[in-house]
Amino acid sequence: MTQQQRTVAAGHASPWHGGRRRRDRALKRDAVIRAAARAFRERGYHNTSLDDIAAALGVTKPTLYYYVRNKQDLLFECFQAGLAGIGAAFDEARRSHGNGRERLRIVLRGYALAIASEFGWCMVRAEDQDLDAAMSARIRARKGEIDRQIRALIQQGTADGSIRDCDAKITAFAIAGALNWIAHWHRESEALAAADIADRFIGFFEDGLRPRR
Numbered sequence: 001m002t003q004q005q006r007t008v009a010a011g012h013a014s015p016w017h018g019g020r021r022r023r024d025r026a027l028k029r030d031a032v033i034r035a036a037a038r039a040f041r042e043r044g045y046h047n048t049s050l051d052d053i054a055a056a057l058g059v060t061k062p063t064l065y066y067y068v069r070n071k072q073d074l075l076f077e078c079f080q081a082g083l084a085g086i087g088a089a090f091d092e093a094r095r096s097h098g099n100g101r102e103r104l105r106i107v108l109r110g111y112a113l114a115i116a117s118e119f120g121w122c123m124v125r126a127e128d129q130d131l132d133a134a135m136s137a138r139i140r141a142r143k144g145e146i147d148r149q150i151r152a153l154i155q156q157g158t159a160d161g162s163i164r165d166c167d168a169k170i171t172a173f174a175i176a177g178a179l180n181w182i183a184h185w186h187r188e189s190e191a192l193a194a195a196d197i198a199d200r201f202i203g204f205f206e207d208g209l210r211p212r213r
Contacts, residue, residue: 082119100157
């Protein structure tokens with residue numbers, strides 16, 4: 001079985017195949033990024049070539065340059081794609097009228113889903129030195145902002161009584177560390193889906209953060 005056939009069999013059909021509905025550039029660019037994320041997770045960044053990614057999509061390597069500049073750019077876009085899911089969770093939490101713990105739950109579930117996705121490996125295991133200085137700085141800034149916002153939600157929860165009194169910094173580090181570890185062991189072939197994993201992790205956190213009666 002070829003790599004392309006394995007990809008299709010896993011439910012990741014190439015958008016370059018299947019008729020006119022799959023000619024959208026944004027759809028194809030997304031497919032390139034997702035194929036890269038899966039390849040990096042399975043083989044590692046340094047053991048994956050653009051030829052490997054092109055083969056998984058059933059296209060030639062020059063085709064990839066229409067969507068990204070190089071392999072480093074692909075790694076950066078995988079980071080961005082994963083962090084975008086977390087950003088969307090923060091947006092949802094801001095629209096929520098719930099208390100601090102309920103808003104934190106929304107964010108942590110989005111975080112868990114992102115880490116359990118195909119982008120999780122790139123989000124937590126790719127080395128900073130694989131990116132140039134400008135890209136690394138942007139990623140660190142995004143991660144730093146996520147940490148600050150999680151701490152703020154914890155502090156809101158302790159202020160409104162929905163979260164027991166705790167050290168917001170240490171609590172945020174502990175939660176992020178636990179969630180990030182999902183990327184080290186979760187695979188799409190696991191019996192538990194990403195949503196199931198997210199809900200179970202959130203259950204553990206909520207039990208620990210709930211005020212003592």
